[in-house]
Amino acid sequence: MTLVEKRTNQGEKNQTNQPDWSALIPVLPGDGPRSRELYAALRRLIETGALAAGAKLPTTRDLARRFGLSRSAAVACFEMLISEGFAVARVGAGTFVALDVPFLPTTLAKPRPPEIDIAAALPCGLGVAVSDPRTLDLFRILLSRHLARPGPEHFRYGDPRGGLALREAIAAYLRTARGVRCDAGQIVLTSGTQQGLDLLVRAALRPGDAVWLENPCYTMAHAALAGGGASIAAVPVDAEGLDPLVGERLCPHARAAYVTPSHQYPSGVTMTMRRRLALLDWARRNDAWIIEDDYDSEFRYAGPPLTSLQGMDGANRVAYLGTFSKVLFPGLRIGYAVVPEPLLDAVMAVRARADRYPSTLAEGALTDLLTEGHFAAHLRRVRRRVQAARDALIAGLRANCGDALDATVPEQGLHLVATLKSGGVDTEIVEAAKAVGVGARSLSGMYIAGPPKHGLVLGFSGFSDEELWAATVRLGRVMR
Incomplete structure (x- = not known):
């Protein structure tokens, strides 16, 4: 009897993953549910095309062994991929990348806008409110009062x-x-x-x-x-x-x-x-x-x-x-x-x-602040503090920047305008001031037509007298 060598048609079988496929996921994050982390990693590979459509995924036993997971975590990962359409299971054959999946480019077509700088406001910057400890303590009490017995307005559309x-x-x-x-x-x-x-x-x-x-x-x-x-x-x-x-x-x-x-x-x-x-x-x-x-x-x-x-x-x-x-x-x-x-x-x-x-979260507390007289008392306190800050900034500008700036004492508001005495470009001064920690803004940048006037817009609300004085010293050095 002649033994006939048994041959298999390798081309007709589903191709298994490359032996080193796990190099695509070298390390799984250590925090969070392990099945969720593995799911996110495999989905990312599918969406970016690193795992091609129709490619066979490893077995759950292999995944568990390679990444030190429990098999139940690997099974849960596959179940999520299948339920969301990223993978399909074939009885007796294994689990495969679905043929129709979204493809995401590895880089964005356009760069994202830069993150907004939320660093601490520079002295003389605008848009800074006075922090009043008495009002903050009172507001916390009022807010807690309403949250202790939340009304129905918080649980329905209004x-x-x-x-x-x-x-x-x-x-x-x-x-x-x-x-x-x-x-x-x-x-x-x-x-x-x-x-x-x-x-x-x-x-x-x-x-x-x-x-x-x-x-x-x-x-x-x-x-x-x-x-x-x-x-x-x-x-x-x-x-x-x-x-x-x-x-x-x-x-x-x-x-x-x-x-x-x-x-x-x-x-x-x-x-x-x-x-x-x-x-x-x-x-x-x-x-x-x-x-x-x-x-x-x-x-x-x-x-x-x-x-x-x-x-x-x-x-x-x-x-x-x-x-x-x-x-x-x-x-x-x-x-x-x-x-x-x-x-x-x-x-x-x-x-x-x-x-x-x-x-609706803060409405009740603010309502009480207004109706119980606390808001009026708050305004009296902060108005005095802001007026003192205005006077401190004016004194600092006259002492340290008097040769370069002409500042008018404002009768209202939280900022003042200081015009340039000897000409110059205010935007250049603003950039130099920012480099030394002063938050001035340019007056010329606020014109939308015609020849602009050049000057500095300086805020005084929310800063201590010491901060404002130090800012005028640094501003004076910049303008020399």
């Missing part, structure tokens, strides 16, 4: 305008402190002034509508208007604020005007009464909107502020924006918009599409 109790408290505060004529139904809670402005732009304007914008201006307002497709007319600001007569010459058919009349950003001037009346008259005659950003109105050091534009408006053309970010702390993320009745439905529709309704 009004797009926000909680009624807080809106009523804000309306009462604005009527007393700013002369705003409103009720709770007109108030829409926001995560800050910027969101309020965005809601108004999307509700009141169409792409191509012309809008007056102060020049120089708050750059984030410019971004919101430009992002909404508005055609922006830069209206100059002088010692009396924005001039409506110039605005009408530049752009007579504007649909809206964005202004900061109480404390113009960045110049710091207050719009005079005659300019306010002229602006309101323009809005009435042209059926236009005025967006009043009541910037820093709480921080006035020389007498009471002028009443709000909204409080003087008899034609229902002014939308009013405010925030608790500067007076309490930005991390609270609660602002508000007082919306004219003709715009209210449109604003609420935009709000409901964007995020349904605002967070």
